[in-house]
Amino acid sequence: MTQFLQTLLDGVTVGCLYALIALGYTMVYGILKFINFAHSDVLALGVWMSITIAGWMGMGAAGQPTPPWYMGLLVLVGTMGFCGVVGFVIERVAYKPLRKAPRLNVLITAIGVSLLLQNVGQQKFAFGPYPKSFPSLMESSSLFTVAGVQVRASDVAVVGTAIALMAALQFLIFRTKLGAAMRAVSFNTRNASLMGINVDRVISFTFVVGTMLAAAAGFLYGLKYEGQAKQTADSMWVMLGLKAFVAAVVGGIGNVRGAVLGGLLIGLIEFFGVAYLSSQYRDAYVFAILIMVLLFKPEGVLGRATVEKV
Amino acid sequence: MSRLVDQARSLSPAGWTVLPRLLWPLVVGVVIAGLIQFVIGPNISGFTSKVMLVAGINIIMAVSLTVVNGFTGQFSMGHAGFMAVGGYVAATITYYGSIKLFGTADFAGGTVSWTGAGAFEGPIVGKGDLLFIGSCIVGGLAAAGAGYIVGLPSLRLRGDYLAIVTLGFGEIVRVLLQGTPDQIQPWKAKEALDVPWYELLLKLGGPKGFNLLPTYTTLFWVYLFVVLTLIVSYRLKNSSTGRAFLSIREDEIAAQAMGVDVTRYKVRAFVLASFFAGMAGGLYAMDIGAINAGDLGFQRSFDFIIMVVLGGLGSISGATLAAVILTILPELLRDLPPIWPAGLVLLAGMAAAQKLRGQWRLRPLIVVAVLTAVLEIARRVCVAKGINIADYRLILYASLLIVMMLSRPQGLFGVREAWELFGRGGKKPAKGAA
Numbered sequence: 197m198t199q200f201l202q203t204l205l206d207g208v209t210v211g212c213l214y215a216l217i218a219l220g221y222t223m224v225y226g227i228l229k230f231i232n233f234a235h236s237d238v239l240a241l242g243v244w245m246s247i248t249i250a251g252w253m254g255m256g257a258a259g260q261p262t263p264p265w266y267m268g269l270l271v272l273v274g275t276m277g278f279c280g281v282v283g284f285v286i287e288r289v290a291y292k293p294l295r296k297a298p299r300l301n302v303l304i305t306a307i308g309v310s311l312l313l314q315n316v317g318q319q320k321f322a323f324g325p326y327p328k329s330f331p332s333l334m335e336s337s338s339l340f341t342v343a344g345v346q347v348r349a350s351d352v353a354v355v356g357t358a359i360a361l362m363a364a365l366q367f368l369i370f371r372t373k374l375g376a377a378m379r380a381v382s383f384n385t386r387n388a389s390l391m392g393i394n395v396d397r398v399i400s401f402t403f404v405v406g407t408m409l410a411a412a413a414g415f416l417y418g419l420k421y422e423g424q425a426k427q428t429a430d431s432m433w434v435m436l437g438l439k440a441f442v443a444a445v446v447g448g449i450g451n452v453r454g455a456v457l458g459g460l461l462i463g464l465i466e467f468f469g470v471a472y473l474s475s476q477y478r479d480a481y482v483f484a485i486l487i488m489v490l491l492f493k494p495e496g497v498l499g500r501a502t503v504e505k506v
Numbered sequence: 507m508s509r510l511v512d513q514a515r516s517l518s519p520a521g522w523t524v525l526p527r528l529l530w531p532l533v534v535g536v537v538i539a540g541l542i543q544f545v546i547g548p549n550i551s552g553f554t555s556k557v558m559l560v561a562g563i564n565i566i567m568a569v570s571l572t573v574v575n576g577f578t579g580q581f582s583m584g585h586a587g588f589m590a591v592g593g594y595v596a597a598t599i600t601y602y603g604s605i606k607l608f609g610t611a612d613f614a615g616g617t618v619s620w621t622g623a624g625a626f627e628g629p630i631v632g633k634g635d636l637l638f639i640g641s642c643i644v645g646g647l648a649a650a651g652a653g654y655i656v657g658l659p660s661l662r663l664r665g666d667y668l669a670i671v672t673l674g675f676g677e678i679v680r681v682l683l684q685g686t687p688d689q690i691q692p693w694k695a696k697e698a699l700d701v702p703w704y705e706l707l708l709k710l711g712g713p714k715g716f717n718l719l720p721t722y723t724t725l726f727w728v729y730l731f732v733v734l735t736l737i738v739s740y741r742l743k744n745s746s747t748g749r750a751f752l753s754i755r756e757d758e759i760a761a762q763a764m765g766v767d768v769t770r771y772k773v774r775a776f777v778l779a780s781f782f783a784g785m786a787g788g789l790y791a792m793d794i795g796a797i798n799a800g801d802l803g804f805q806r807s808f809d810f811i812i813m814v815v816l817g818g819l820g821s822i823s824g825a826t827l828a829a830v831i832l833t834i835l836p837e838l839l840r841d842l843p844p845i846w847p848a849g850l851v852l853l854a855g856m857a858a859a860q861k862l863r864g865q866w867r868l869r870p871l872i873v874v875a876v877l878t879a880v881l882e883i884a885r886r887v888c889v890a891k892g893i894n895i896a897d898y899r900l901i902l903y904a905s906l907l908i909v910m911m912l913s914r915p916q917g918l919f920g921v922r923e924a925w926e927l928f929g930r931g932g933k934k935p936a937k938g939a940a
Contacts (some may be wrong), residue, residue, distance in 0.1 A: 214619045225666075227917070230666060231669070281849045285917045290908055293912050294911065294912070297911075297915060298915075299666065300579065300819075301911050302911075303581060303666060303906055304811070304815050304906070304907065304911050305911040305912070306810060307811065307907065308904050308905070308906075308907030308908040308911065309904070311808065311900060311903065311904035311907065312901060312904035312905060312906075312908065313899075314904075315898075315900040315904060316901055319897075319898075343529075361721065387551065419512070431803060431804070431805060433880060435677075435806070437675065438670075438674075438677075440672055442670075442674075445667070446668070476681070476684075476685045477681055477685060478681075479677055479678075479681050480678045480681045480682065481676070481678055483674030483675075484678070485676050486670065486671070486674055487659065487671060488670060489676060490659060490663055491659055491669060494663070494667070502836065
């Protein structure tokens, strides 16, 4: 029972991270109809930027007391801001000129951006080629215990922040004028522009929001797995991003609620697979799920089927 | 309807006339590979021949990926996965086959595959060579089977989804291979004799990789397969199958409307490409004497994609050129020779080609001249400042990929081959190109 609950907790926590990343994929896919391969690198950028900002603020050095919670929030906001700017630049420079190009070209460009971010990040003038440890911004001891399961402060912070961000996004998309514009552009770009929506601006905005969510996920990832942040060029980030993409596809790509549902599902499947089957094939479970979903319900759990028209 | 079929059948060549057409690529391959091995091989340094070997394997990978990504327009991102499948199968057969048949896992080949130091006494082709080459072909077939399995979902998937599925396939292959138990070490070969073969097939070394394989891969074998791959893909491009591939790439729905069985051709492209990738995997494994699934993850697939994209999606010579350039570039960048002579030669060549064609277009000439100047200045600055450009190689590739997509999305050559670019009365560039 304890193992079950512990797995449930881990699955939900990581699922929240997947959901945050998946939201970025799904929003960009919903509007631009391409997989933003550079998304996982923005995630890595988020982790490394958090380390850098925390370093600037003098946190995380050995022997220092754990800083108050609002300092962590400050790091989060700073990281999201920085990554938002990076996302804006990426969209302007690499993707905007390709609006009318075939999707394959955009995909290749995205791979190029991904490789560029990875390798620039690894240079000495950026974050350097070595792993660093994430500063401890929270008490690492358990906050409270439920039925033998230790709930750590970082778990609560991860789930809480993720839920807050998702709620904010929900509000933005379904309750504001800008959100209505985003939905309109996603529904039909041409008609949206005829209705007086500045499509380019909406796309830029969507992209920036997606990037900021990935940055937040990066920060939260660092918070949960304090140990080591791998190098920026480590394939682990791509893997994490891919799993989140799988989550977006499982939930129904282009569907915001689907991304959240998919993220939780993938997180739970992964952790239950590891706990009850074998930890060796961790990555294989997720891709097996992806292939199953694509074969039997390609539009995803909450997505709607589209017919390719001539 | 049946009359049409009969007419078509009567037009197709009779059985005996096909035989020479089937065999000449093999003959050409053996001749060229023999020349490279026995004429060029002894006159170059070991390092140069190693680079040539890797370049050859990369050519096979890039050209076979061109069949899927370039001709058919199906974006496969798991090509290294096929390489891993073929490589592991070939390595298993060669390694355990040697143990079962010859008693040891040592080299048992002839002169063609001798890579050790000193002269080799023995036959030109040994019994080990036959085992090796057979294992490479079986590896190719195994990879082709995997390609069939991956190709089937492309029934329902398009574009980005297919890319993700192939990527997922590559990762699943990697994870499964890394989960296998340890291999039986060569010094315990006697134990392996008692183990049934189906159990041996699973002992692939896991995360440590499959090591201490006998090394058979020489320039001869690599370039034999390079020539075969090139001839097969060039013929394919100009065959009805190739035209069907290209039509799927251009417009799947239109191709379907014209009677092209889209699914079948997609699967066919996958199977063909993975066969060559599997063989390349076998060559790769028996070149370094080890194969590790961890090295054949999606990062490796990206390398091949970069080659194909830079060379031009659908150009065999483009992919070949890009594979060669990207293989020697890291070595070249370490100690960069002056660029301007190459630029001048290229300019002169282009000018001569335009003169032959009888039409002057200044823009490409200016582009090449400016590019040469910029690169030369960059090189001088780097040399003066003591910057090692090889460190920034991957940044360079990535930027090149983005710039290429923004400025020349069809790649260096597009669908055309190098010799079609400057040929007299060459085809007009397709709409949307240039």
